[in-house]
Amino acid sequence: MRPTIHDVARTAGVSLSTVDRVLNGRPGVRSSTLARVAEAMRELGYERDIAAANLSKQRIYRFSFIIPEGPNTFMRGLQSEIEGFSAEAARNRVEIRVETVPPFDGAALVSRLEALNPAEVDGVAVVATDDARVADAFARAVRRGIQVITLVSDLPASDRRYFVGVDNVVAGRTAAGLLGRFCRDRPGRIAVVAGSMVVRDHAERRLGFEQVMRGEFSRLEVHPTIEGRDDADIVARELGSVLERHPDVVGIYSLGAGNRGIIRAVSAVTPDIRPAIVVHELTPHTREALLSGLFDAAINQNAAREVRSAVRILRALIDGAAIDRSQENIGVEIFLRDNLP
Structure with a gap:
């Protein structure tokens, strides 16, 4: 039988409300109590059921995708995939919005990132422009409590948490x-x-x-x-x-x-x-x-797979859950006339 928070509370010698405060990162818990609860969790092998916890709190995840505007057919296909996935994501308490900026325009991307409100957006997936100003805007978004990942085009020398795309x-x-x-x-x-x-x-x-x-x-x-x-x-x-x-x-x-x-x-x-x-x-x-x-x-590169991967990764980052890198790997596909899907 899996250990419960009741078992953790009993083993640590604290109340259920104290365990709840620890699990949800709320203030008002002494460091010594935090250590006792953490030790009890390790001793019992307790693993939090994040999905159940979020369901009980009616947790809504709010994600924004920022991609280039214009005639780029791949980007318009990517946008269509994001918008098409939104209804399915909503059934899993994920709200998705798509925003566009002029292509190759670092200043416009920075402006859009600066406008993100952590009261409205939990995480953002960005088709990045390789620009020091964009990296700085990523850092400021992270400090405001917004999870940042890159999509299709990376900016590794930044505070982005993950890249979704091909090598x-x-x-x-x-x-x-x-x-x-x-x-x-x-x-x-x-x-x-x-x-x-x-x-x-x-x-x-x-x-x-x-x-x-x-x-x-x-x-x-x-x-x-x-x-x-x-x-x-x-x-x-x-x-x-x-x-x-x-x-x-x-x-x-x-x-x-x-x-x-x-x-x-x-x-x-x-x-x-x-x-x-x-x-x-x-x-x-x-x-x-x-x-x-x-x-x-x-x-x-499979745009539909990239969209779903980005959503899974943003959820994992917000929940503090592990990311299965093998599942999120986006491989290079080669198509000739003879193997078109």
């Missing part, structure tokens, strides 16, 4: 392994398209990509990164210019969004000399391009 260095290395093999018999130049190098996921993908390309496929020259701001028009214009000026481009790696711009830029290239193309995220546009043979591979 982006590994994702970049995977893309290089694929593209290097696709272009093995076609020495030339590789064009790289990013959204912005101020977000860590793009910077880490580029790092992993370069590591493998330089180490294993040195016959392929990696072109300086095109920063397309996840805007299809910018990507189409800038990549089109690179393809016009460098007919030796044999491969394209898109490590951000704006893939509709890539489709437009390469559609004008003669099919027999068209570059091999590896992109990120399985969106309706990338799916269609894979099916048509325009794209060769897509590196994907």
Whole structure:
């Protein structure tokens, strides 16, 4: 039989109300009493049933997701997953809201973080911009009692408690392994398209990509990164210019969004000399391009799994419960035309 708080109170020689104050972190308990209760819990092997405790108190968890606004198809899909999960989460006493900020805008993200009220928000999941001001805003949010985790793009040199997303260095290395093999018999130049190098996921993908390309496929020259701001028009214009000026481009790696711009830029290239193309995220546009043979591979992260993982982790952080890291691992997925779900 599992020990109860009655057993803890009896073993520690204190009242039930004292045990309740200790378990819920309320003031008014002497340090010596705290030590006796803790020792009794260890002796009895007492483990608190957090779910039952929260149910008895009708505990409501209030979470905010802050993600970039704009035409980024993956981010709009992520937003749809968050909003779609809200009804299911509500049945488990979790209230979720989604807020958007301009992409790659550290100041706007800081402003949104500063506006979080701990009386209304218990935890926040943030698609982070790699900015010292954002790290400082994380620290202030934590001091106000708000649990902070990062989602998709990390900011490890901060007070965030956990990162939910793929290992982006590994994702970049995977893309290089694929593209290097696709272009093995076609020495030339590789064009790289990013959204912005101020977000860590793009910077880490580029790092992993370069590591493998330089180490294993040195016959392929990696072109300086095109920063397309996840805007299809910018990507189409800038990549089109690179393809016009460098007919030796044999491969394209898109490590951000704006893939509709890539489709437009390469559609004008003669099919027999068209570059091999590896992109990120399985969106309706990338799916269609894979099916048509325009794209060769897509590196994907499961947005639905990331949303559910973020909610579980925020709840665990608030409850002081252990996080099952193996359960929360988000793996890199590779899709070709032949294995599309």
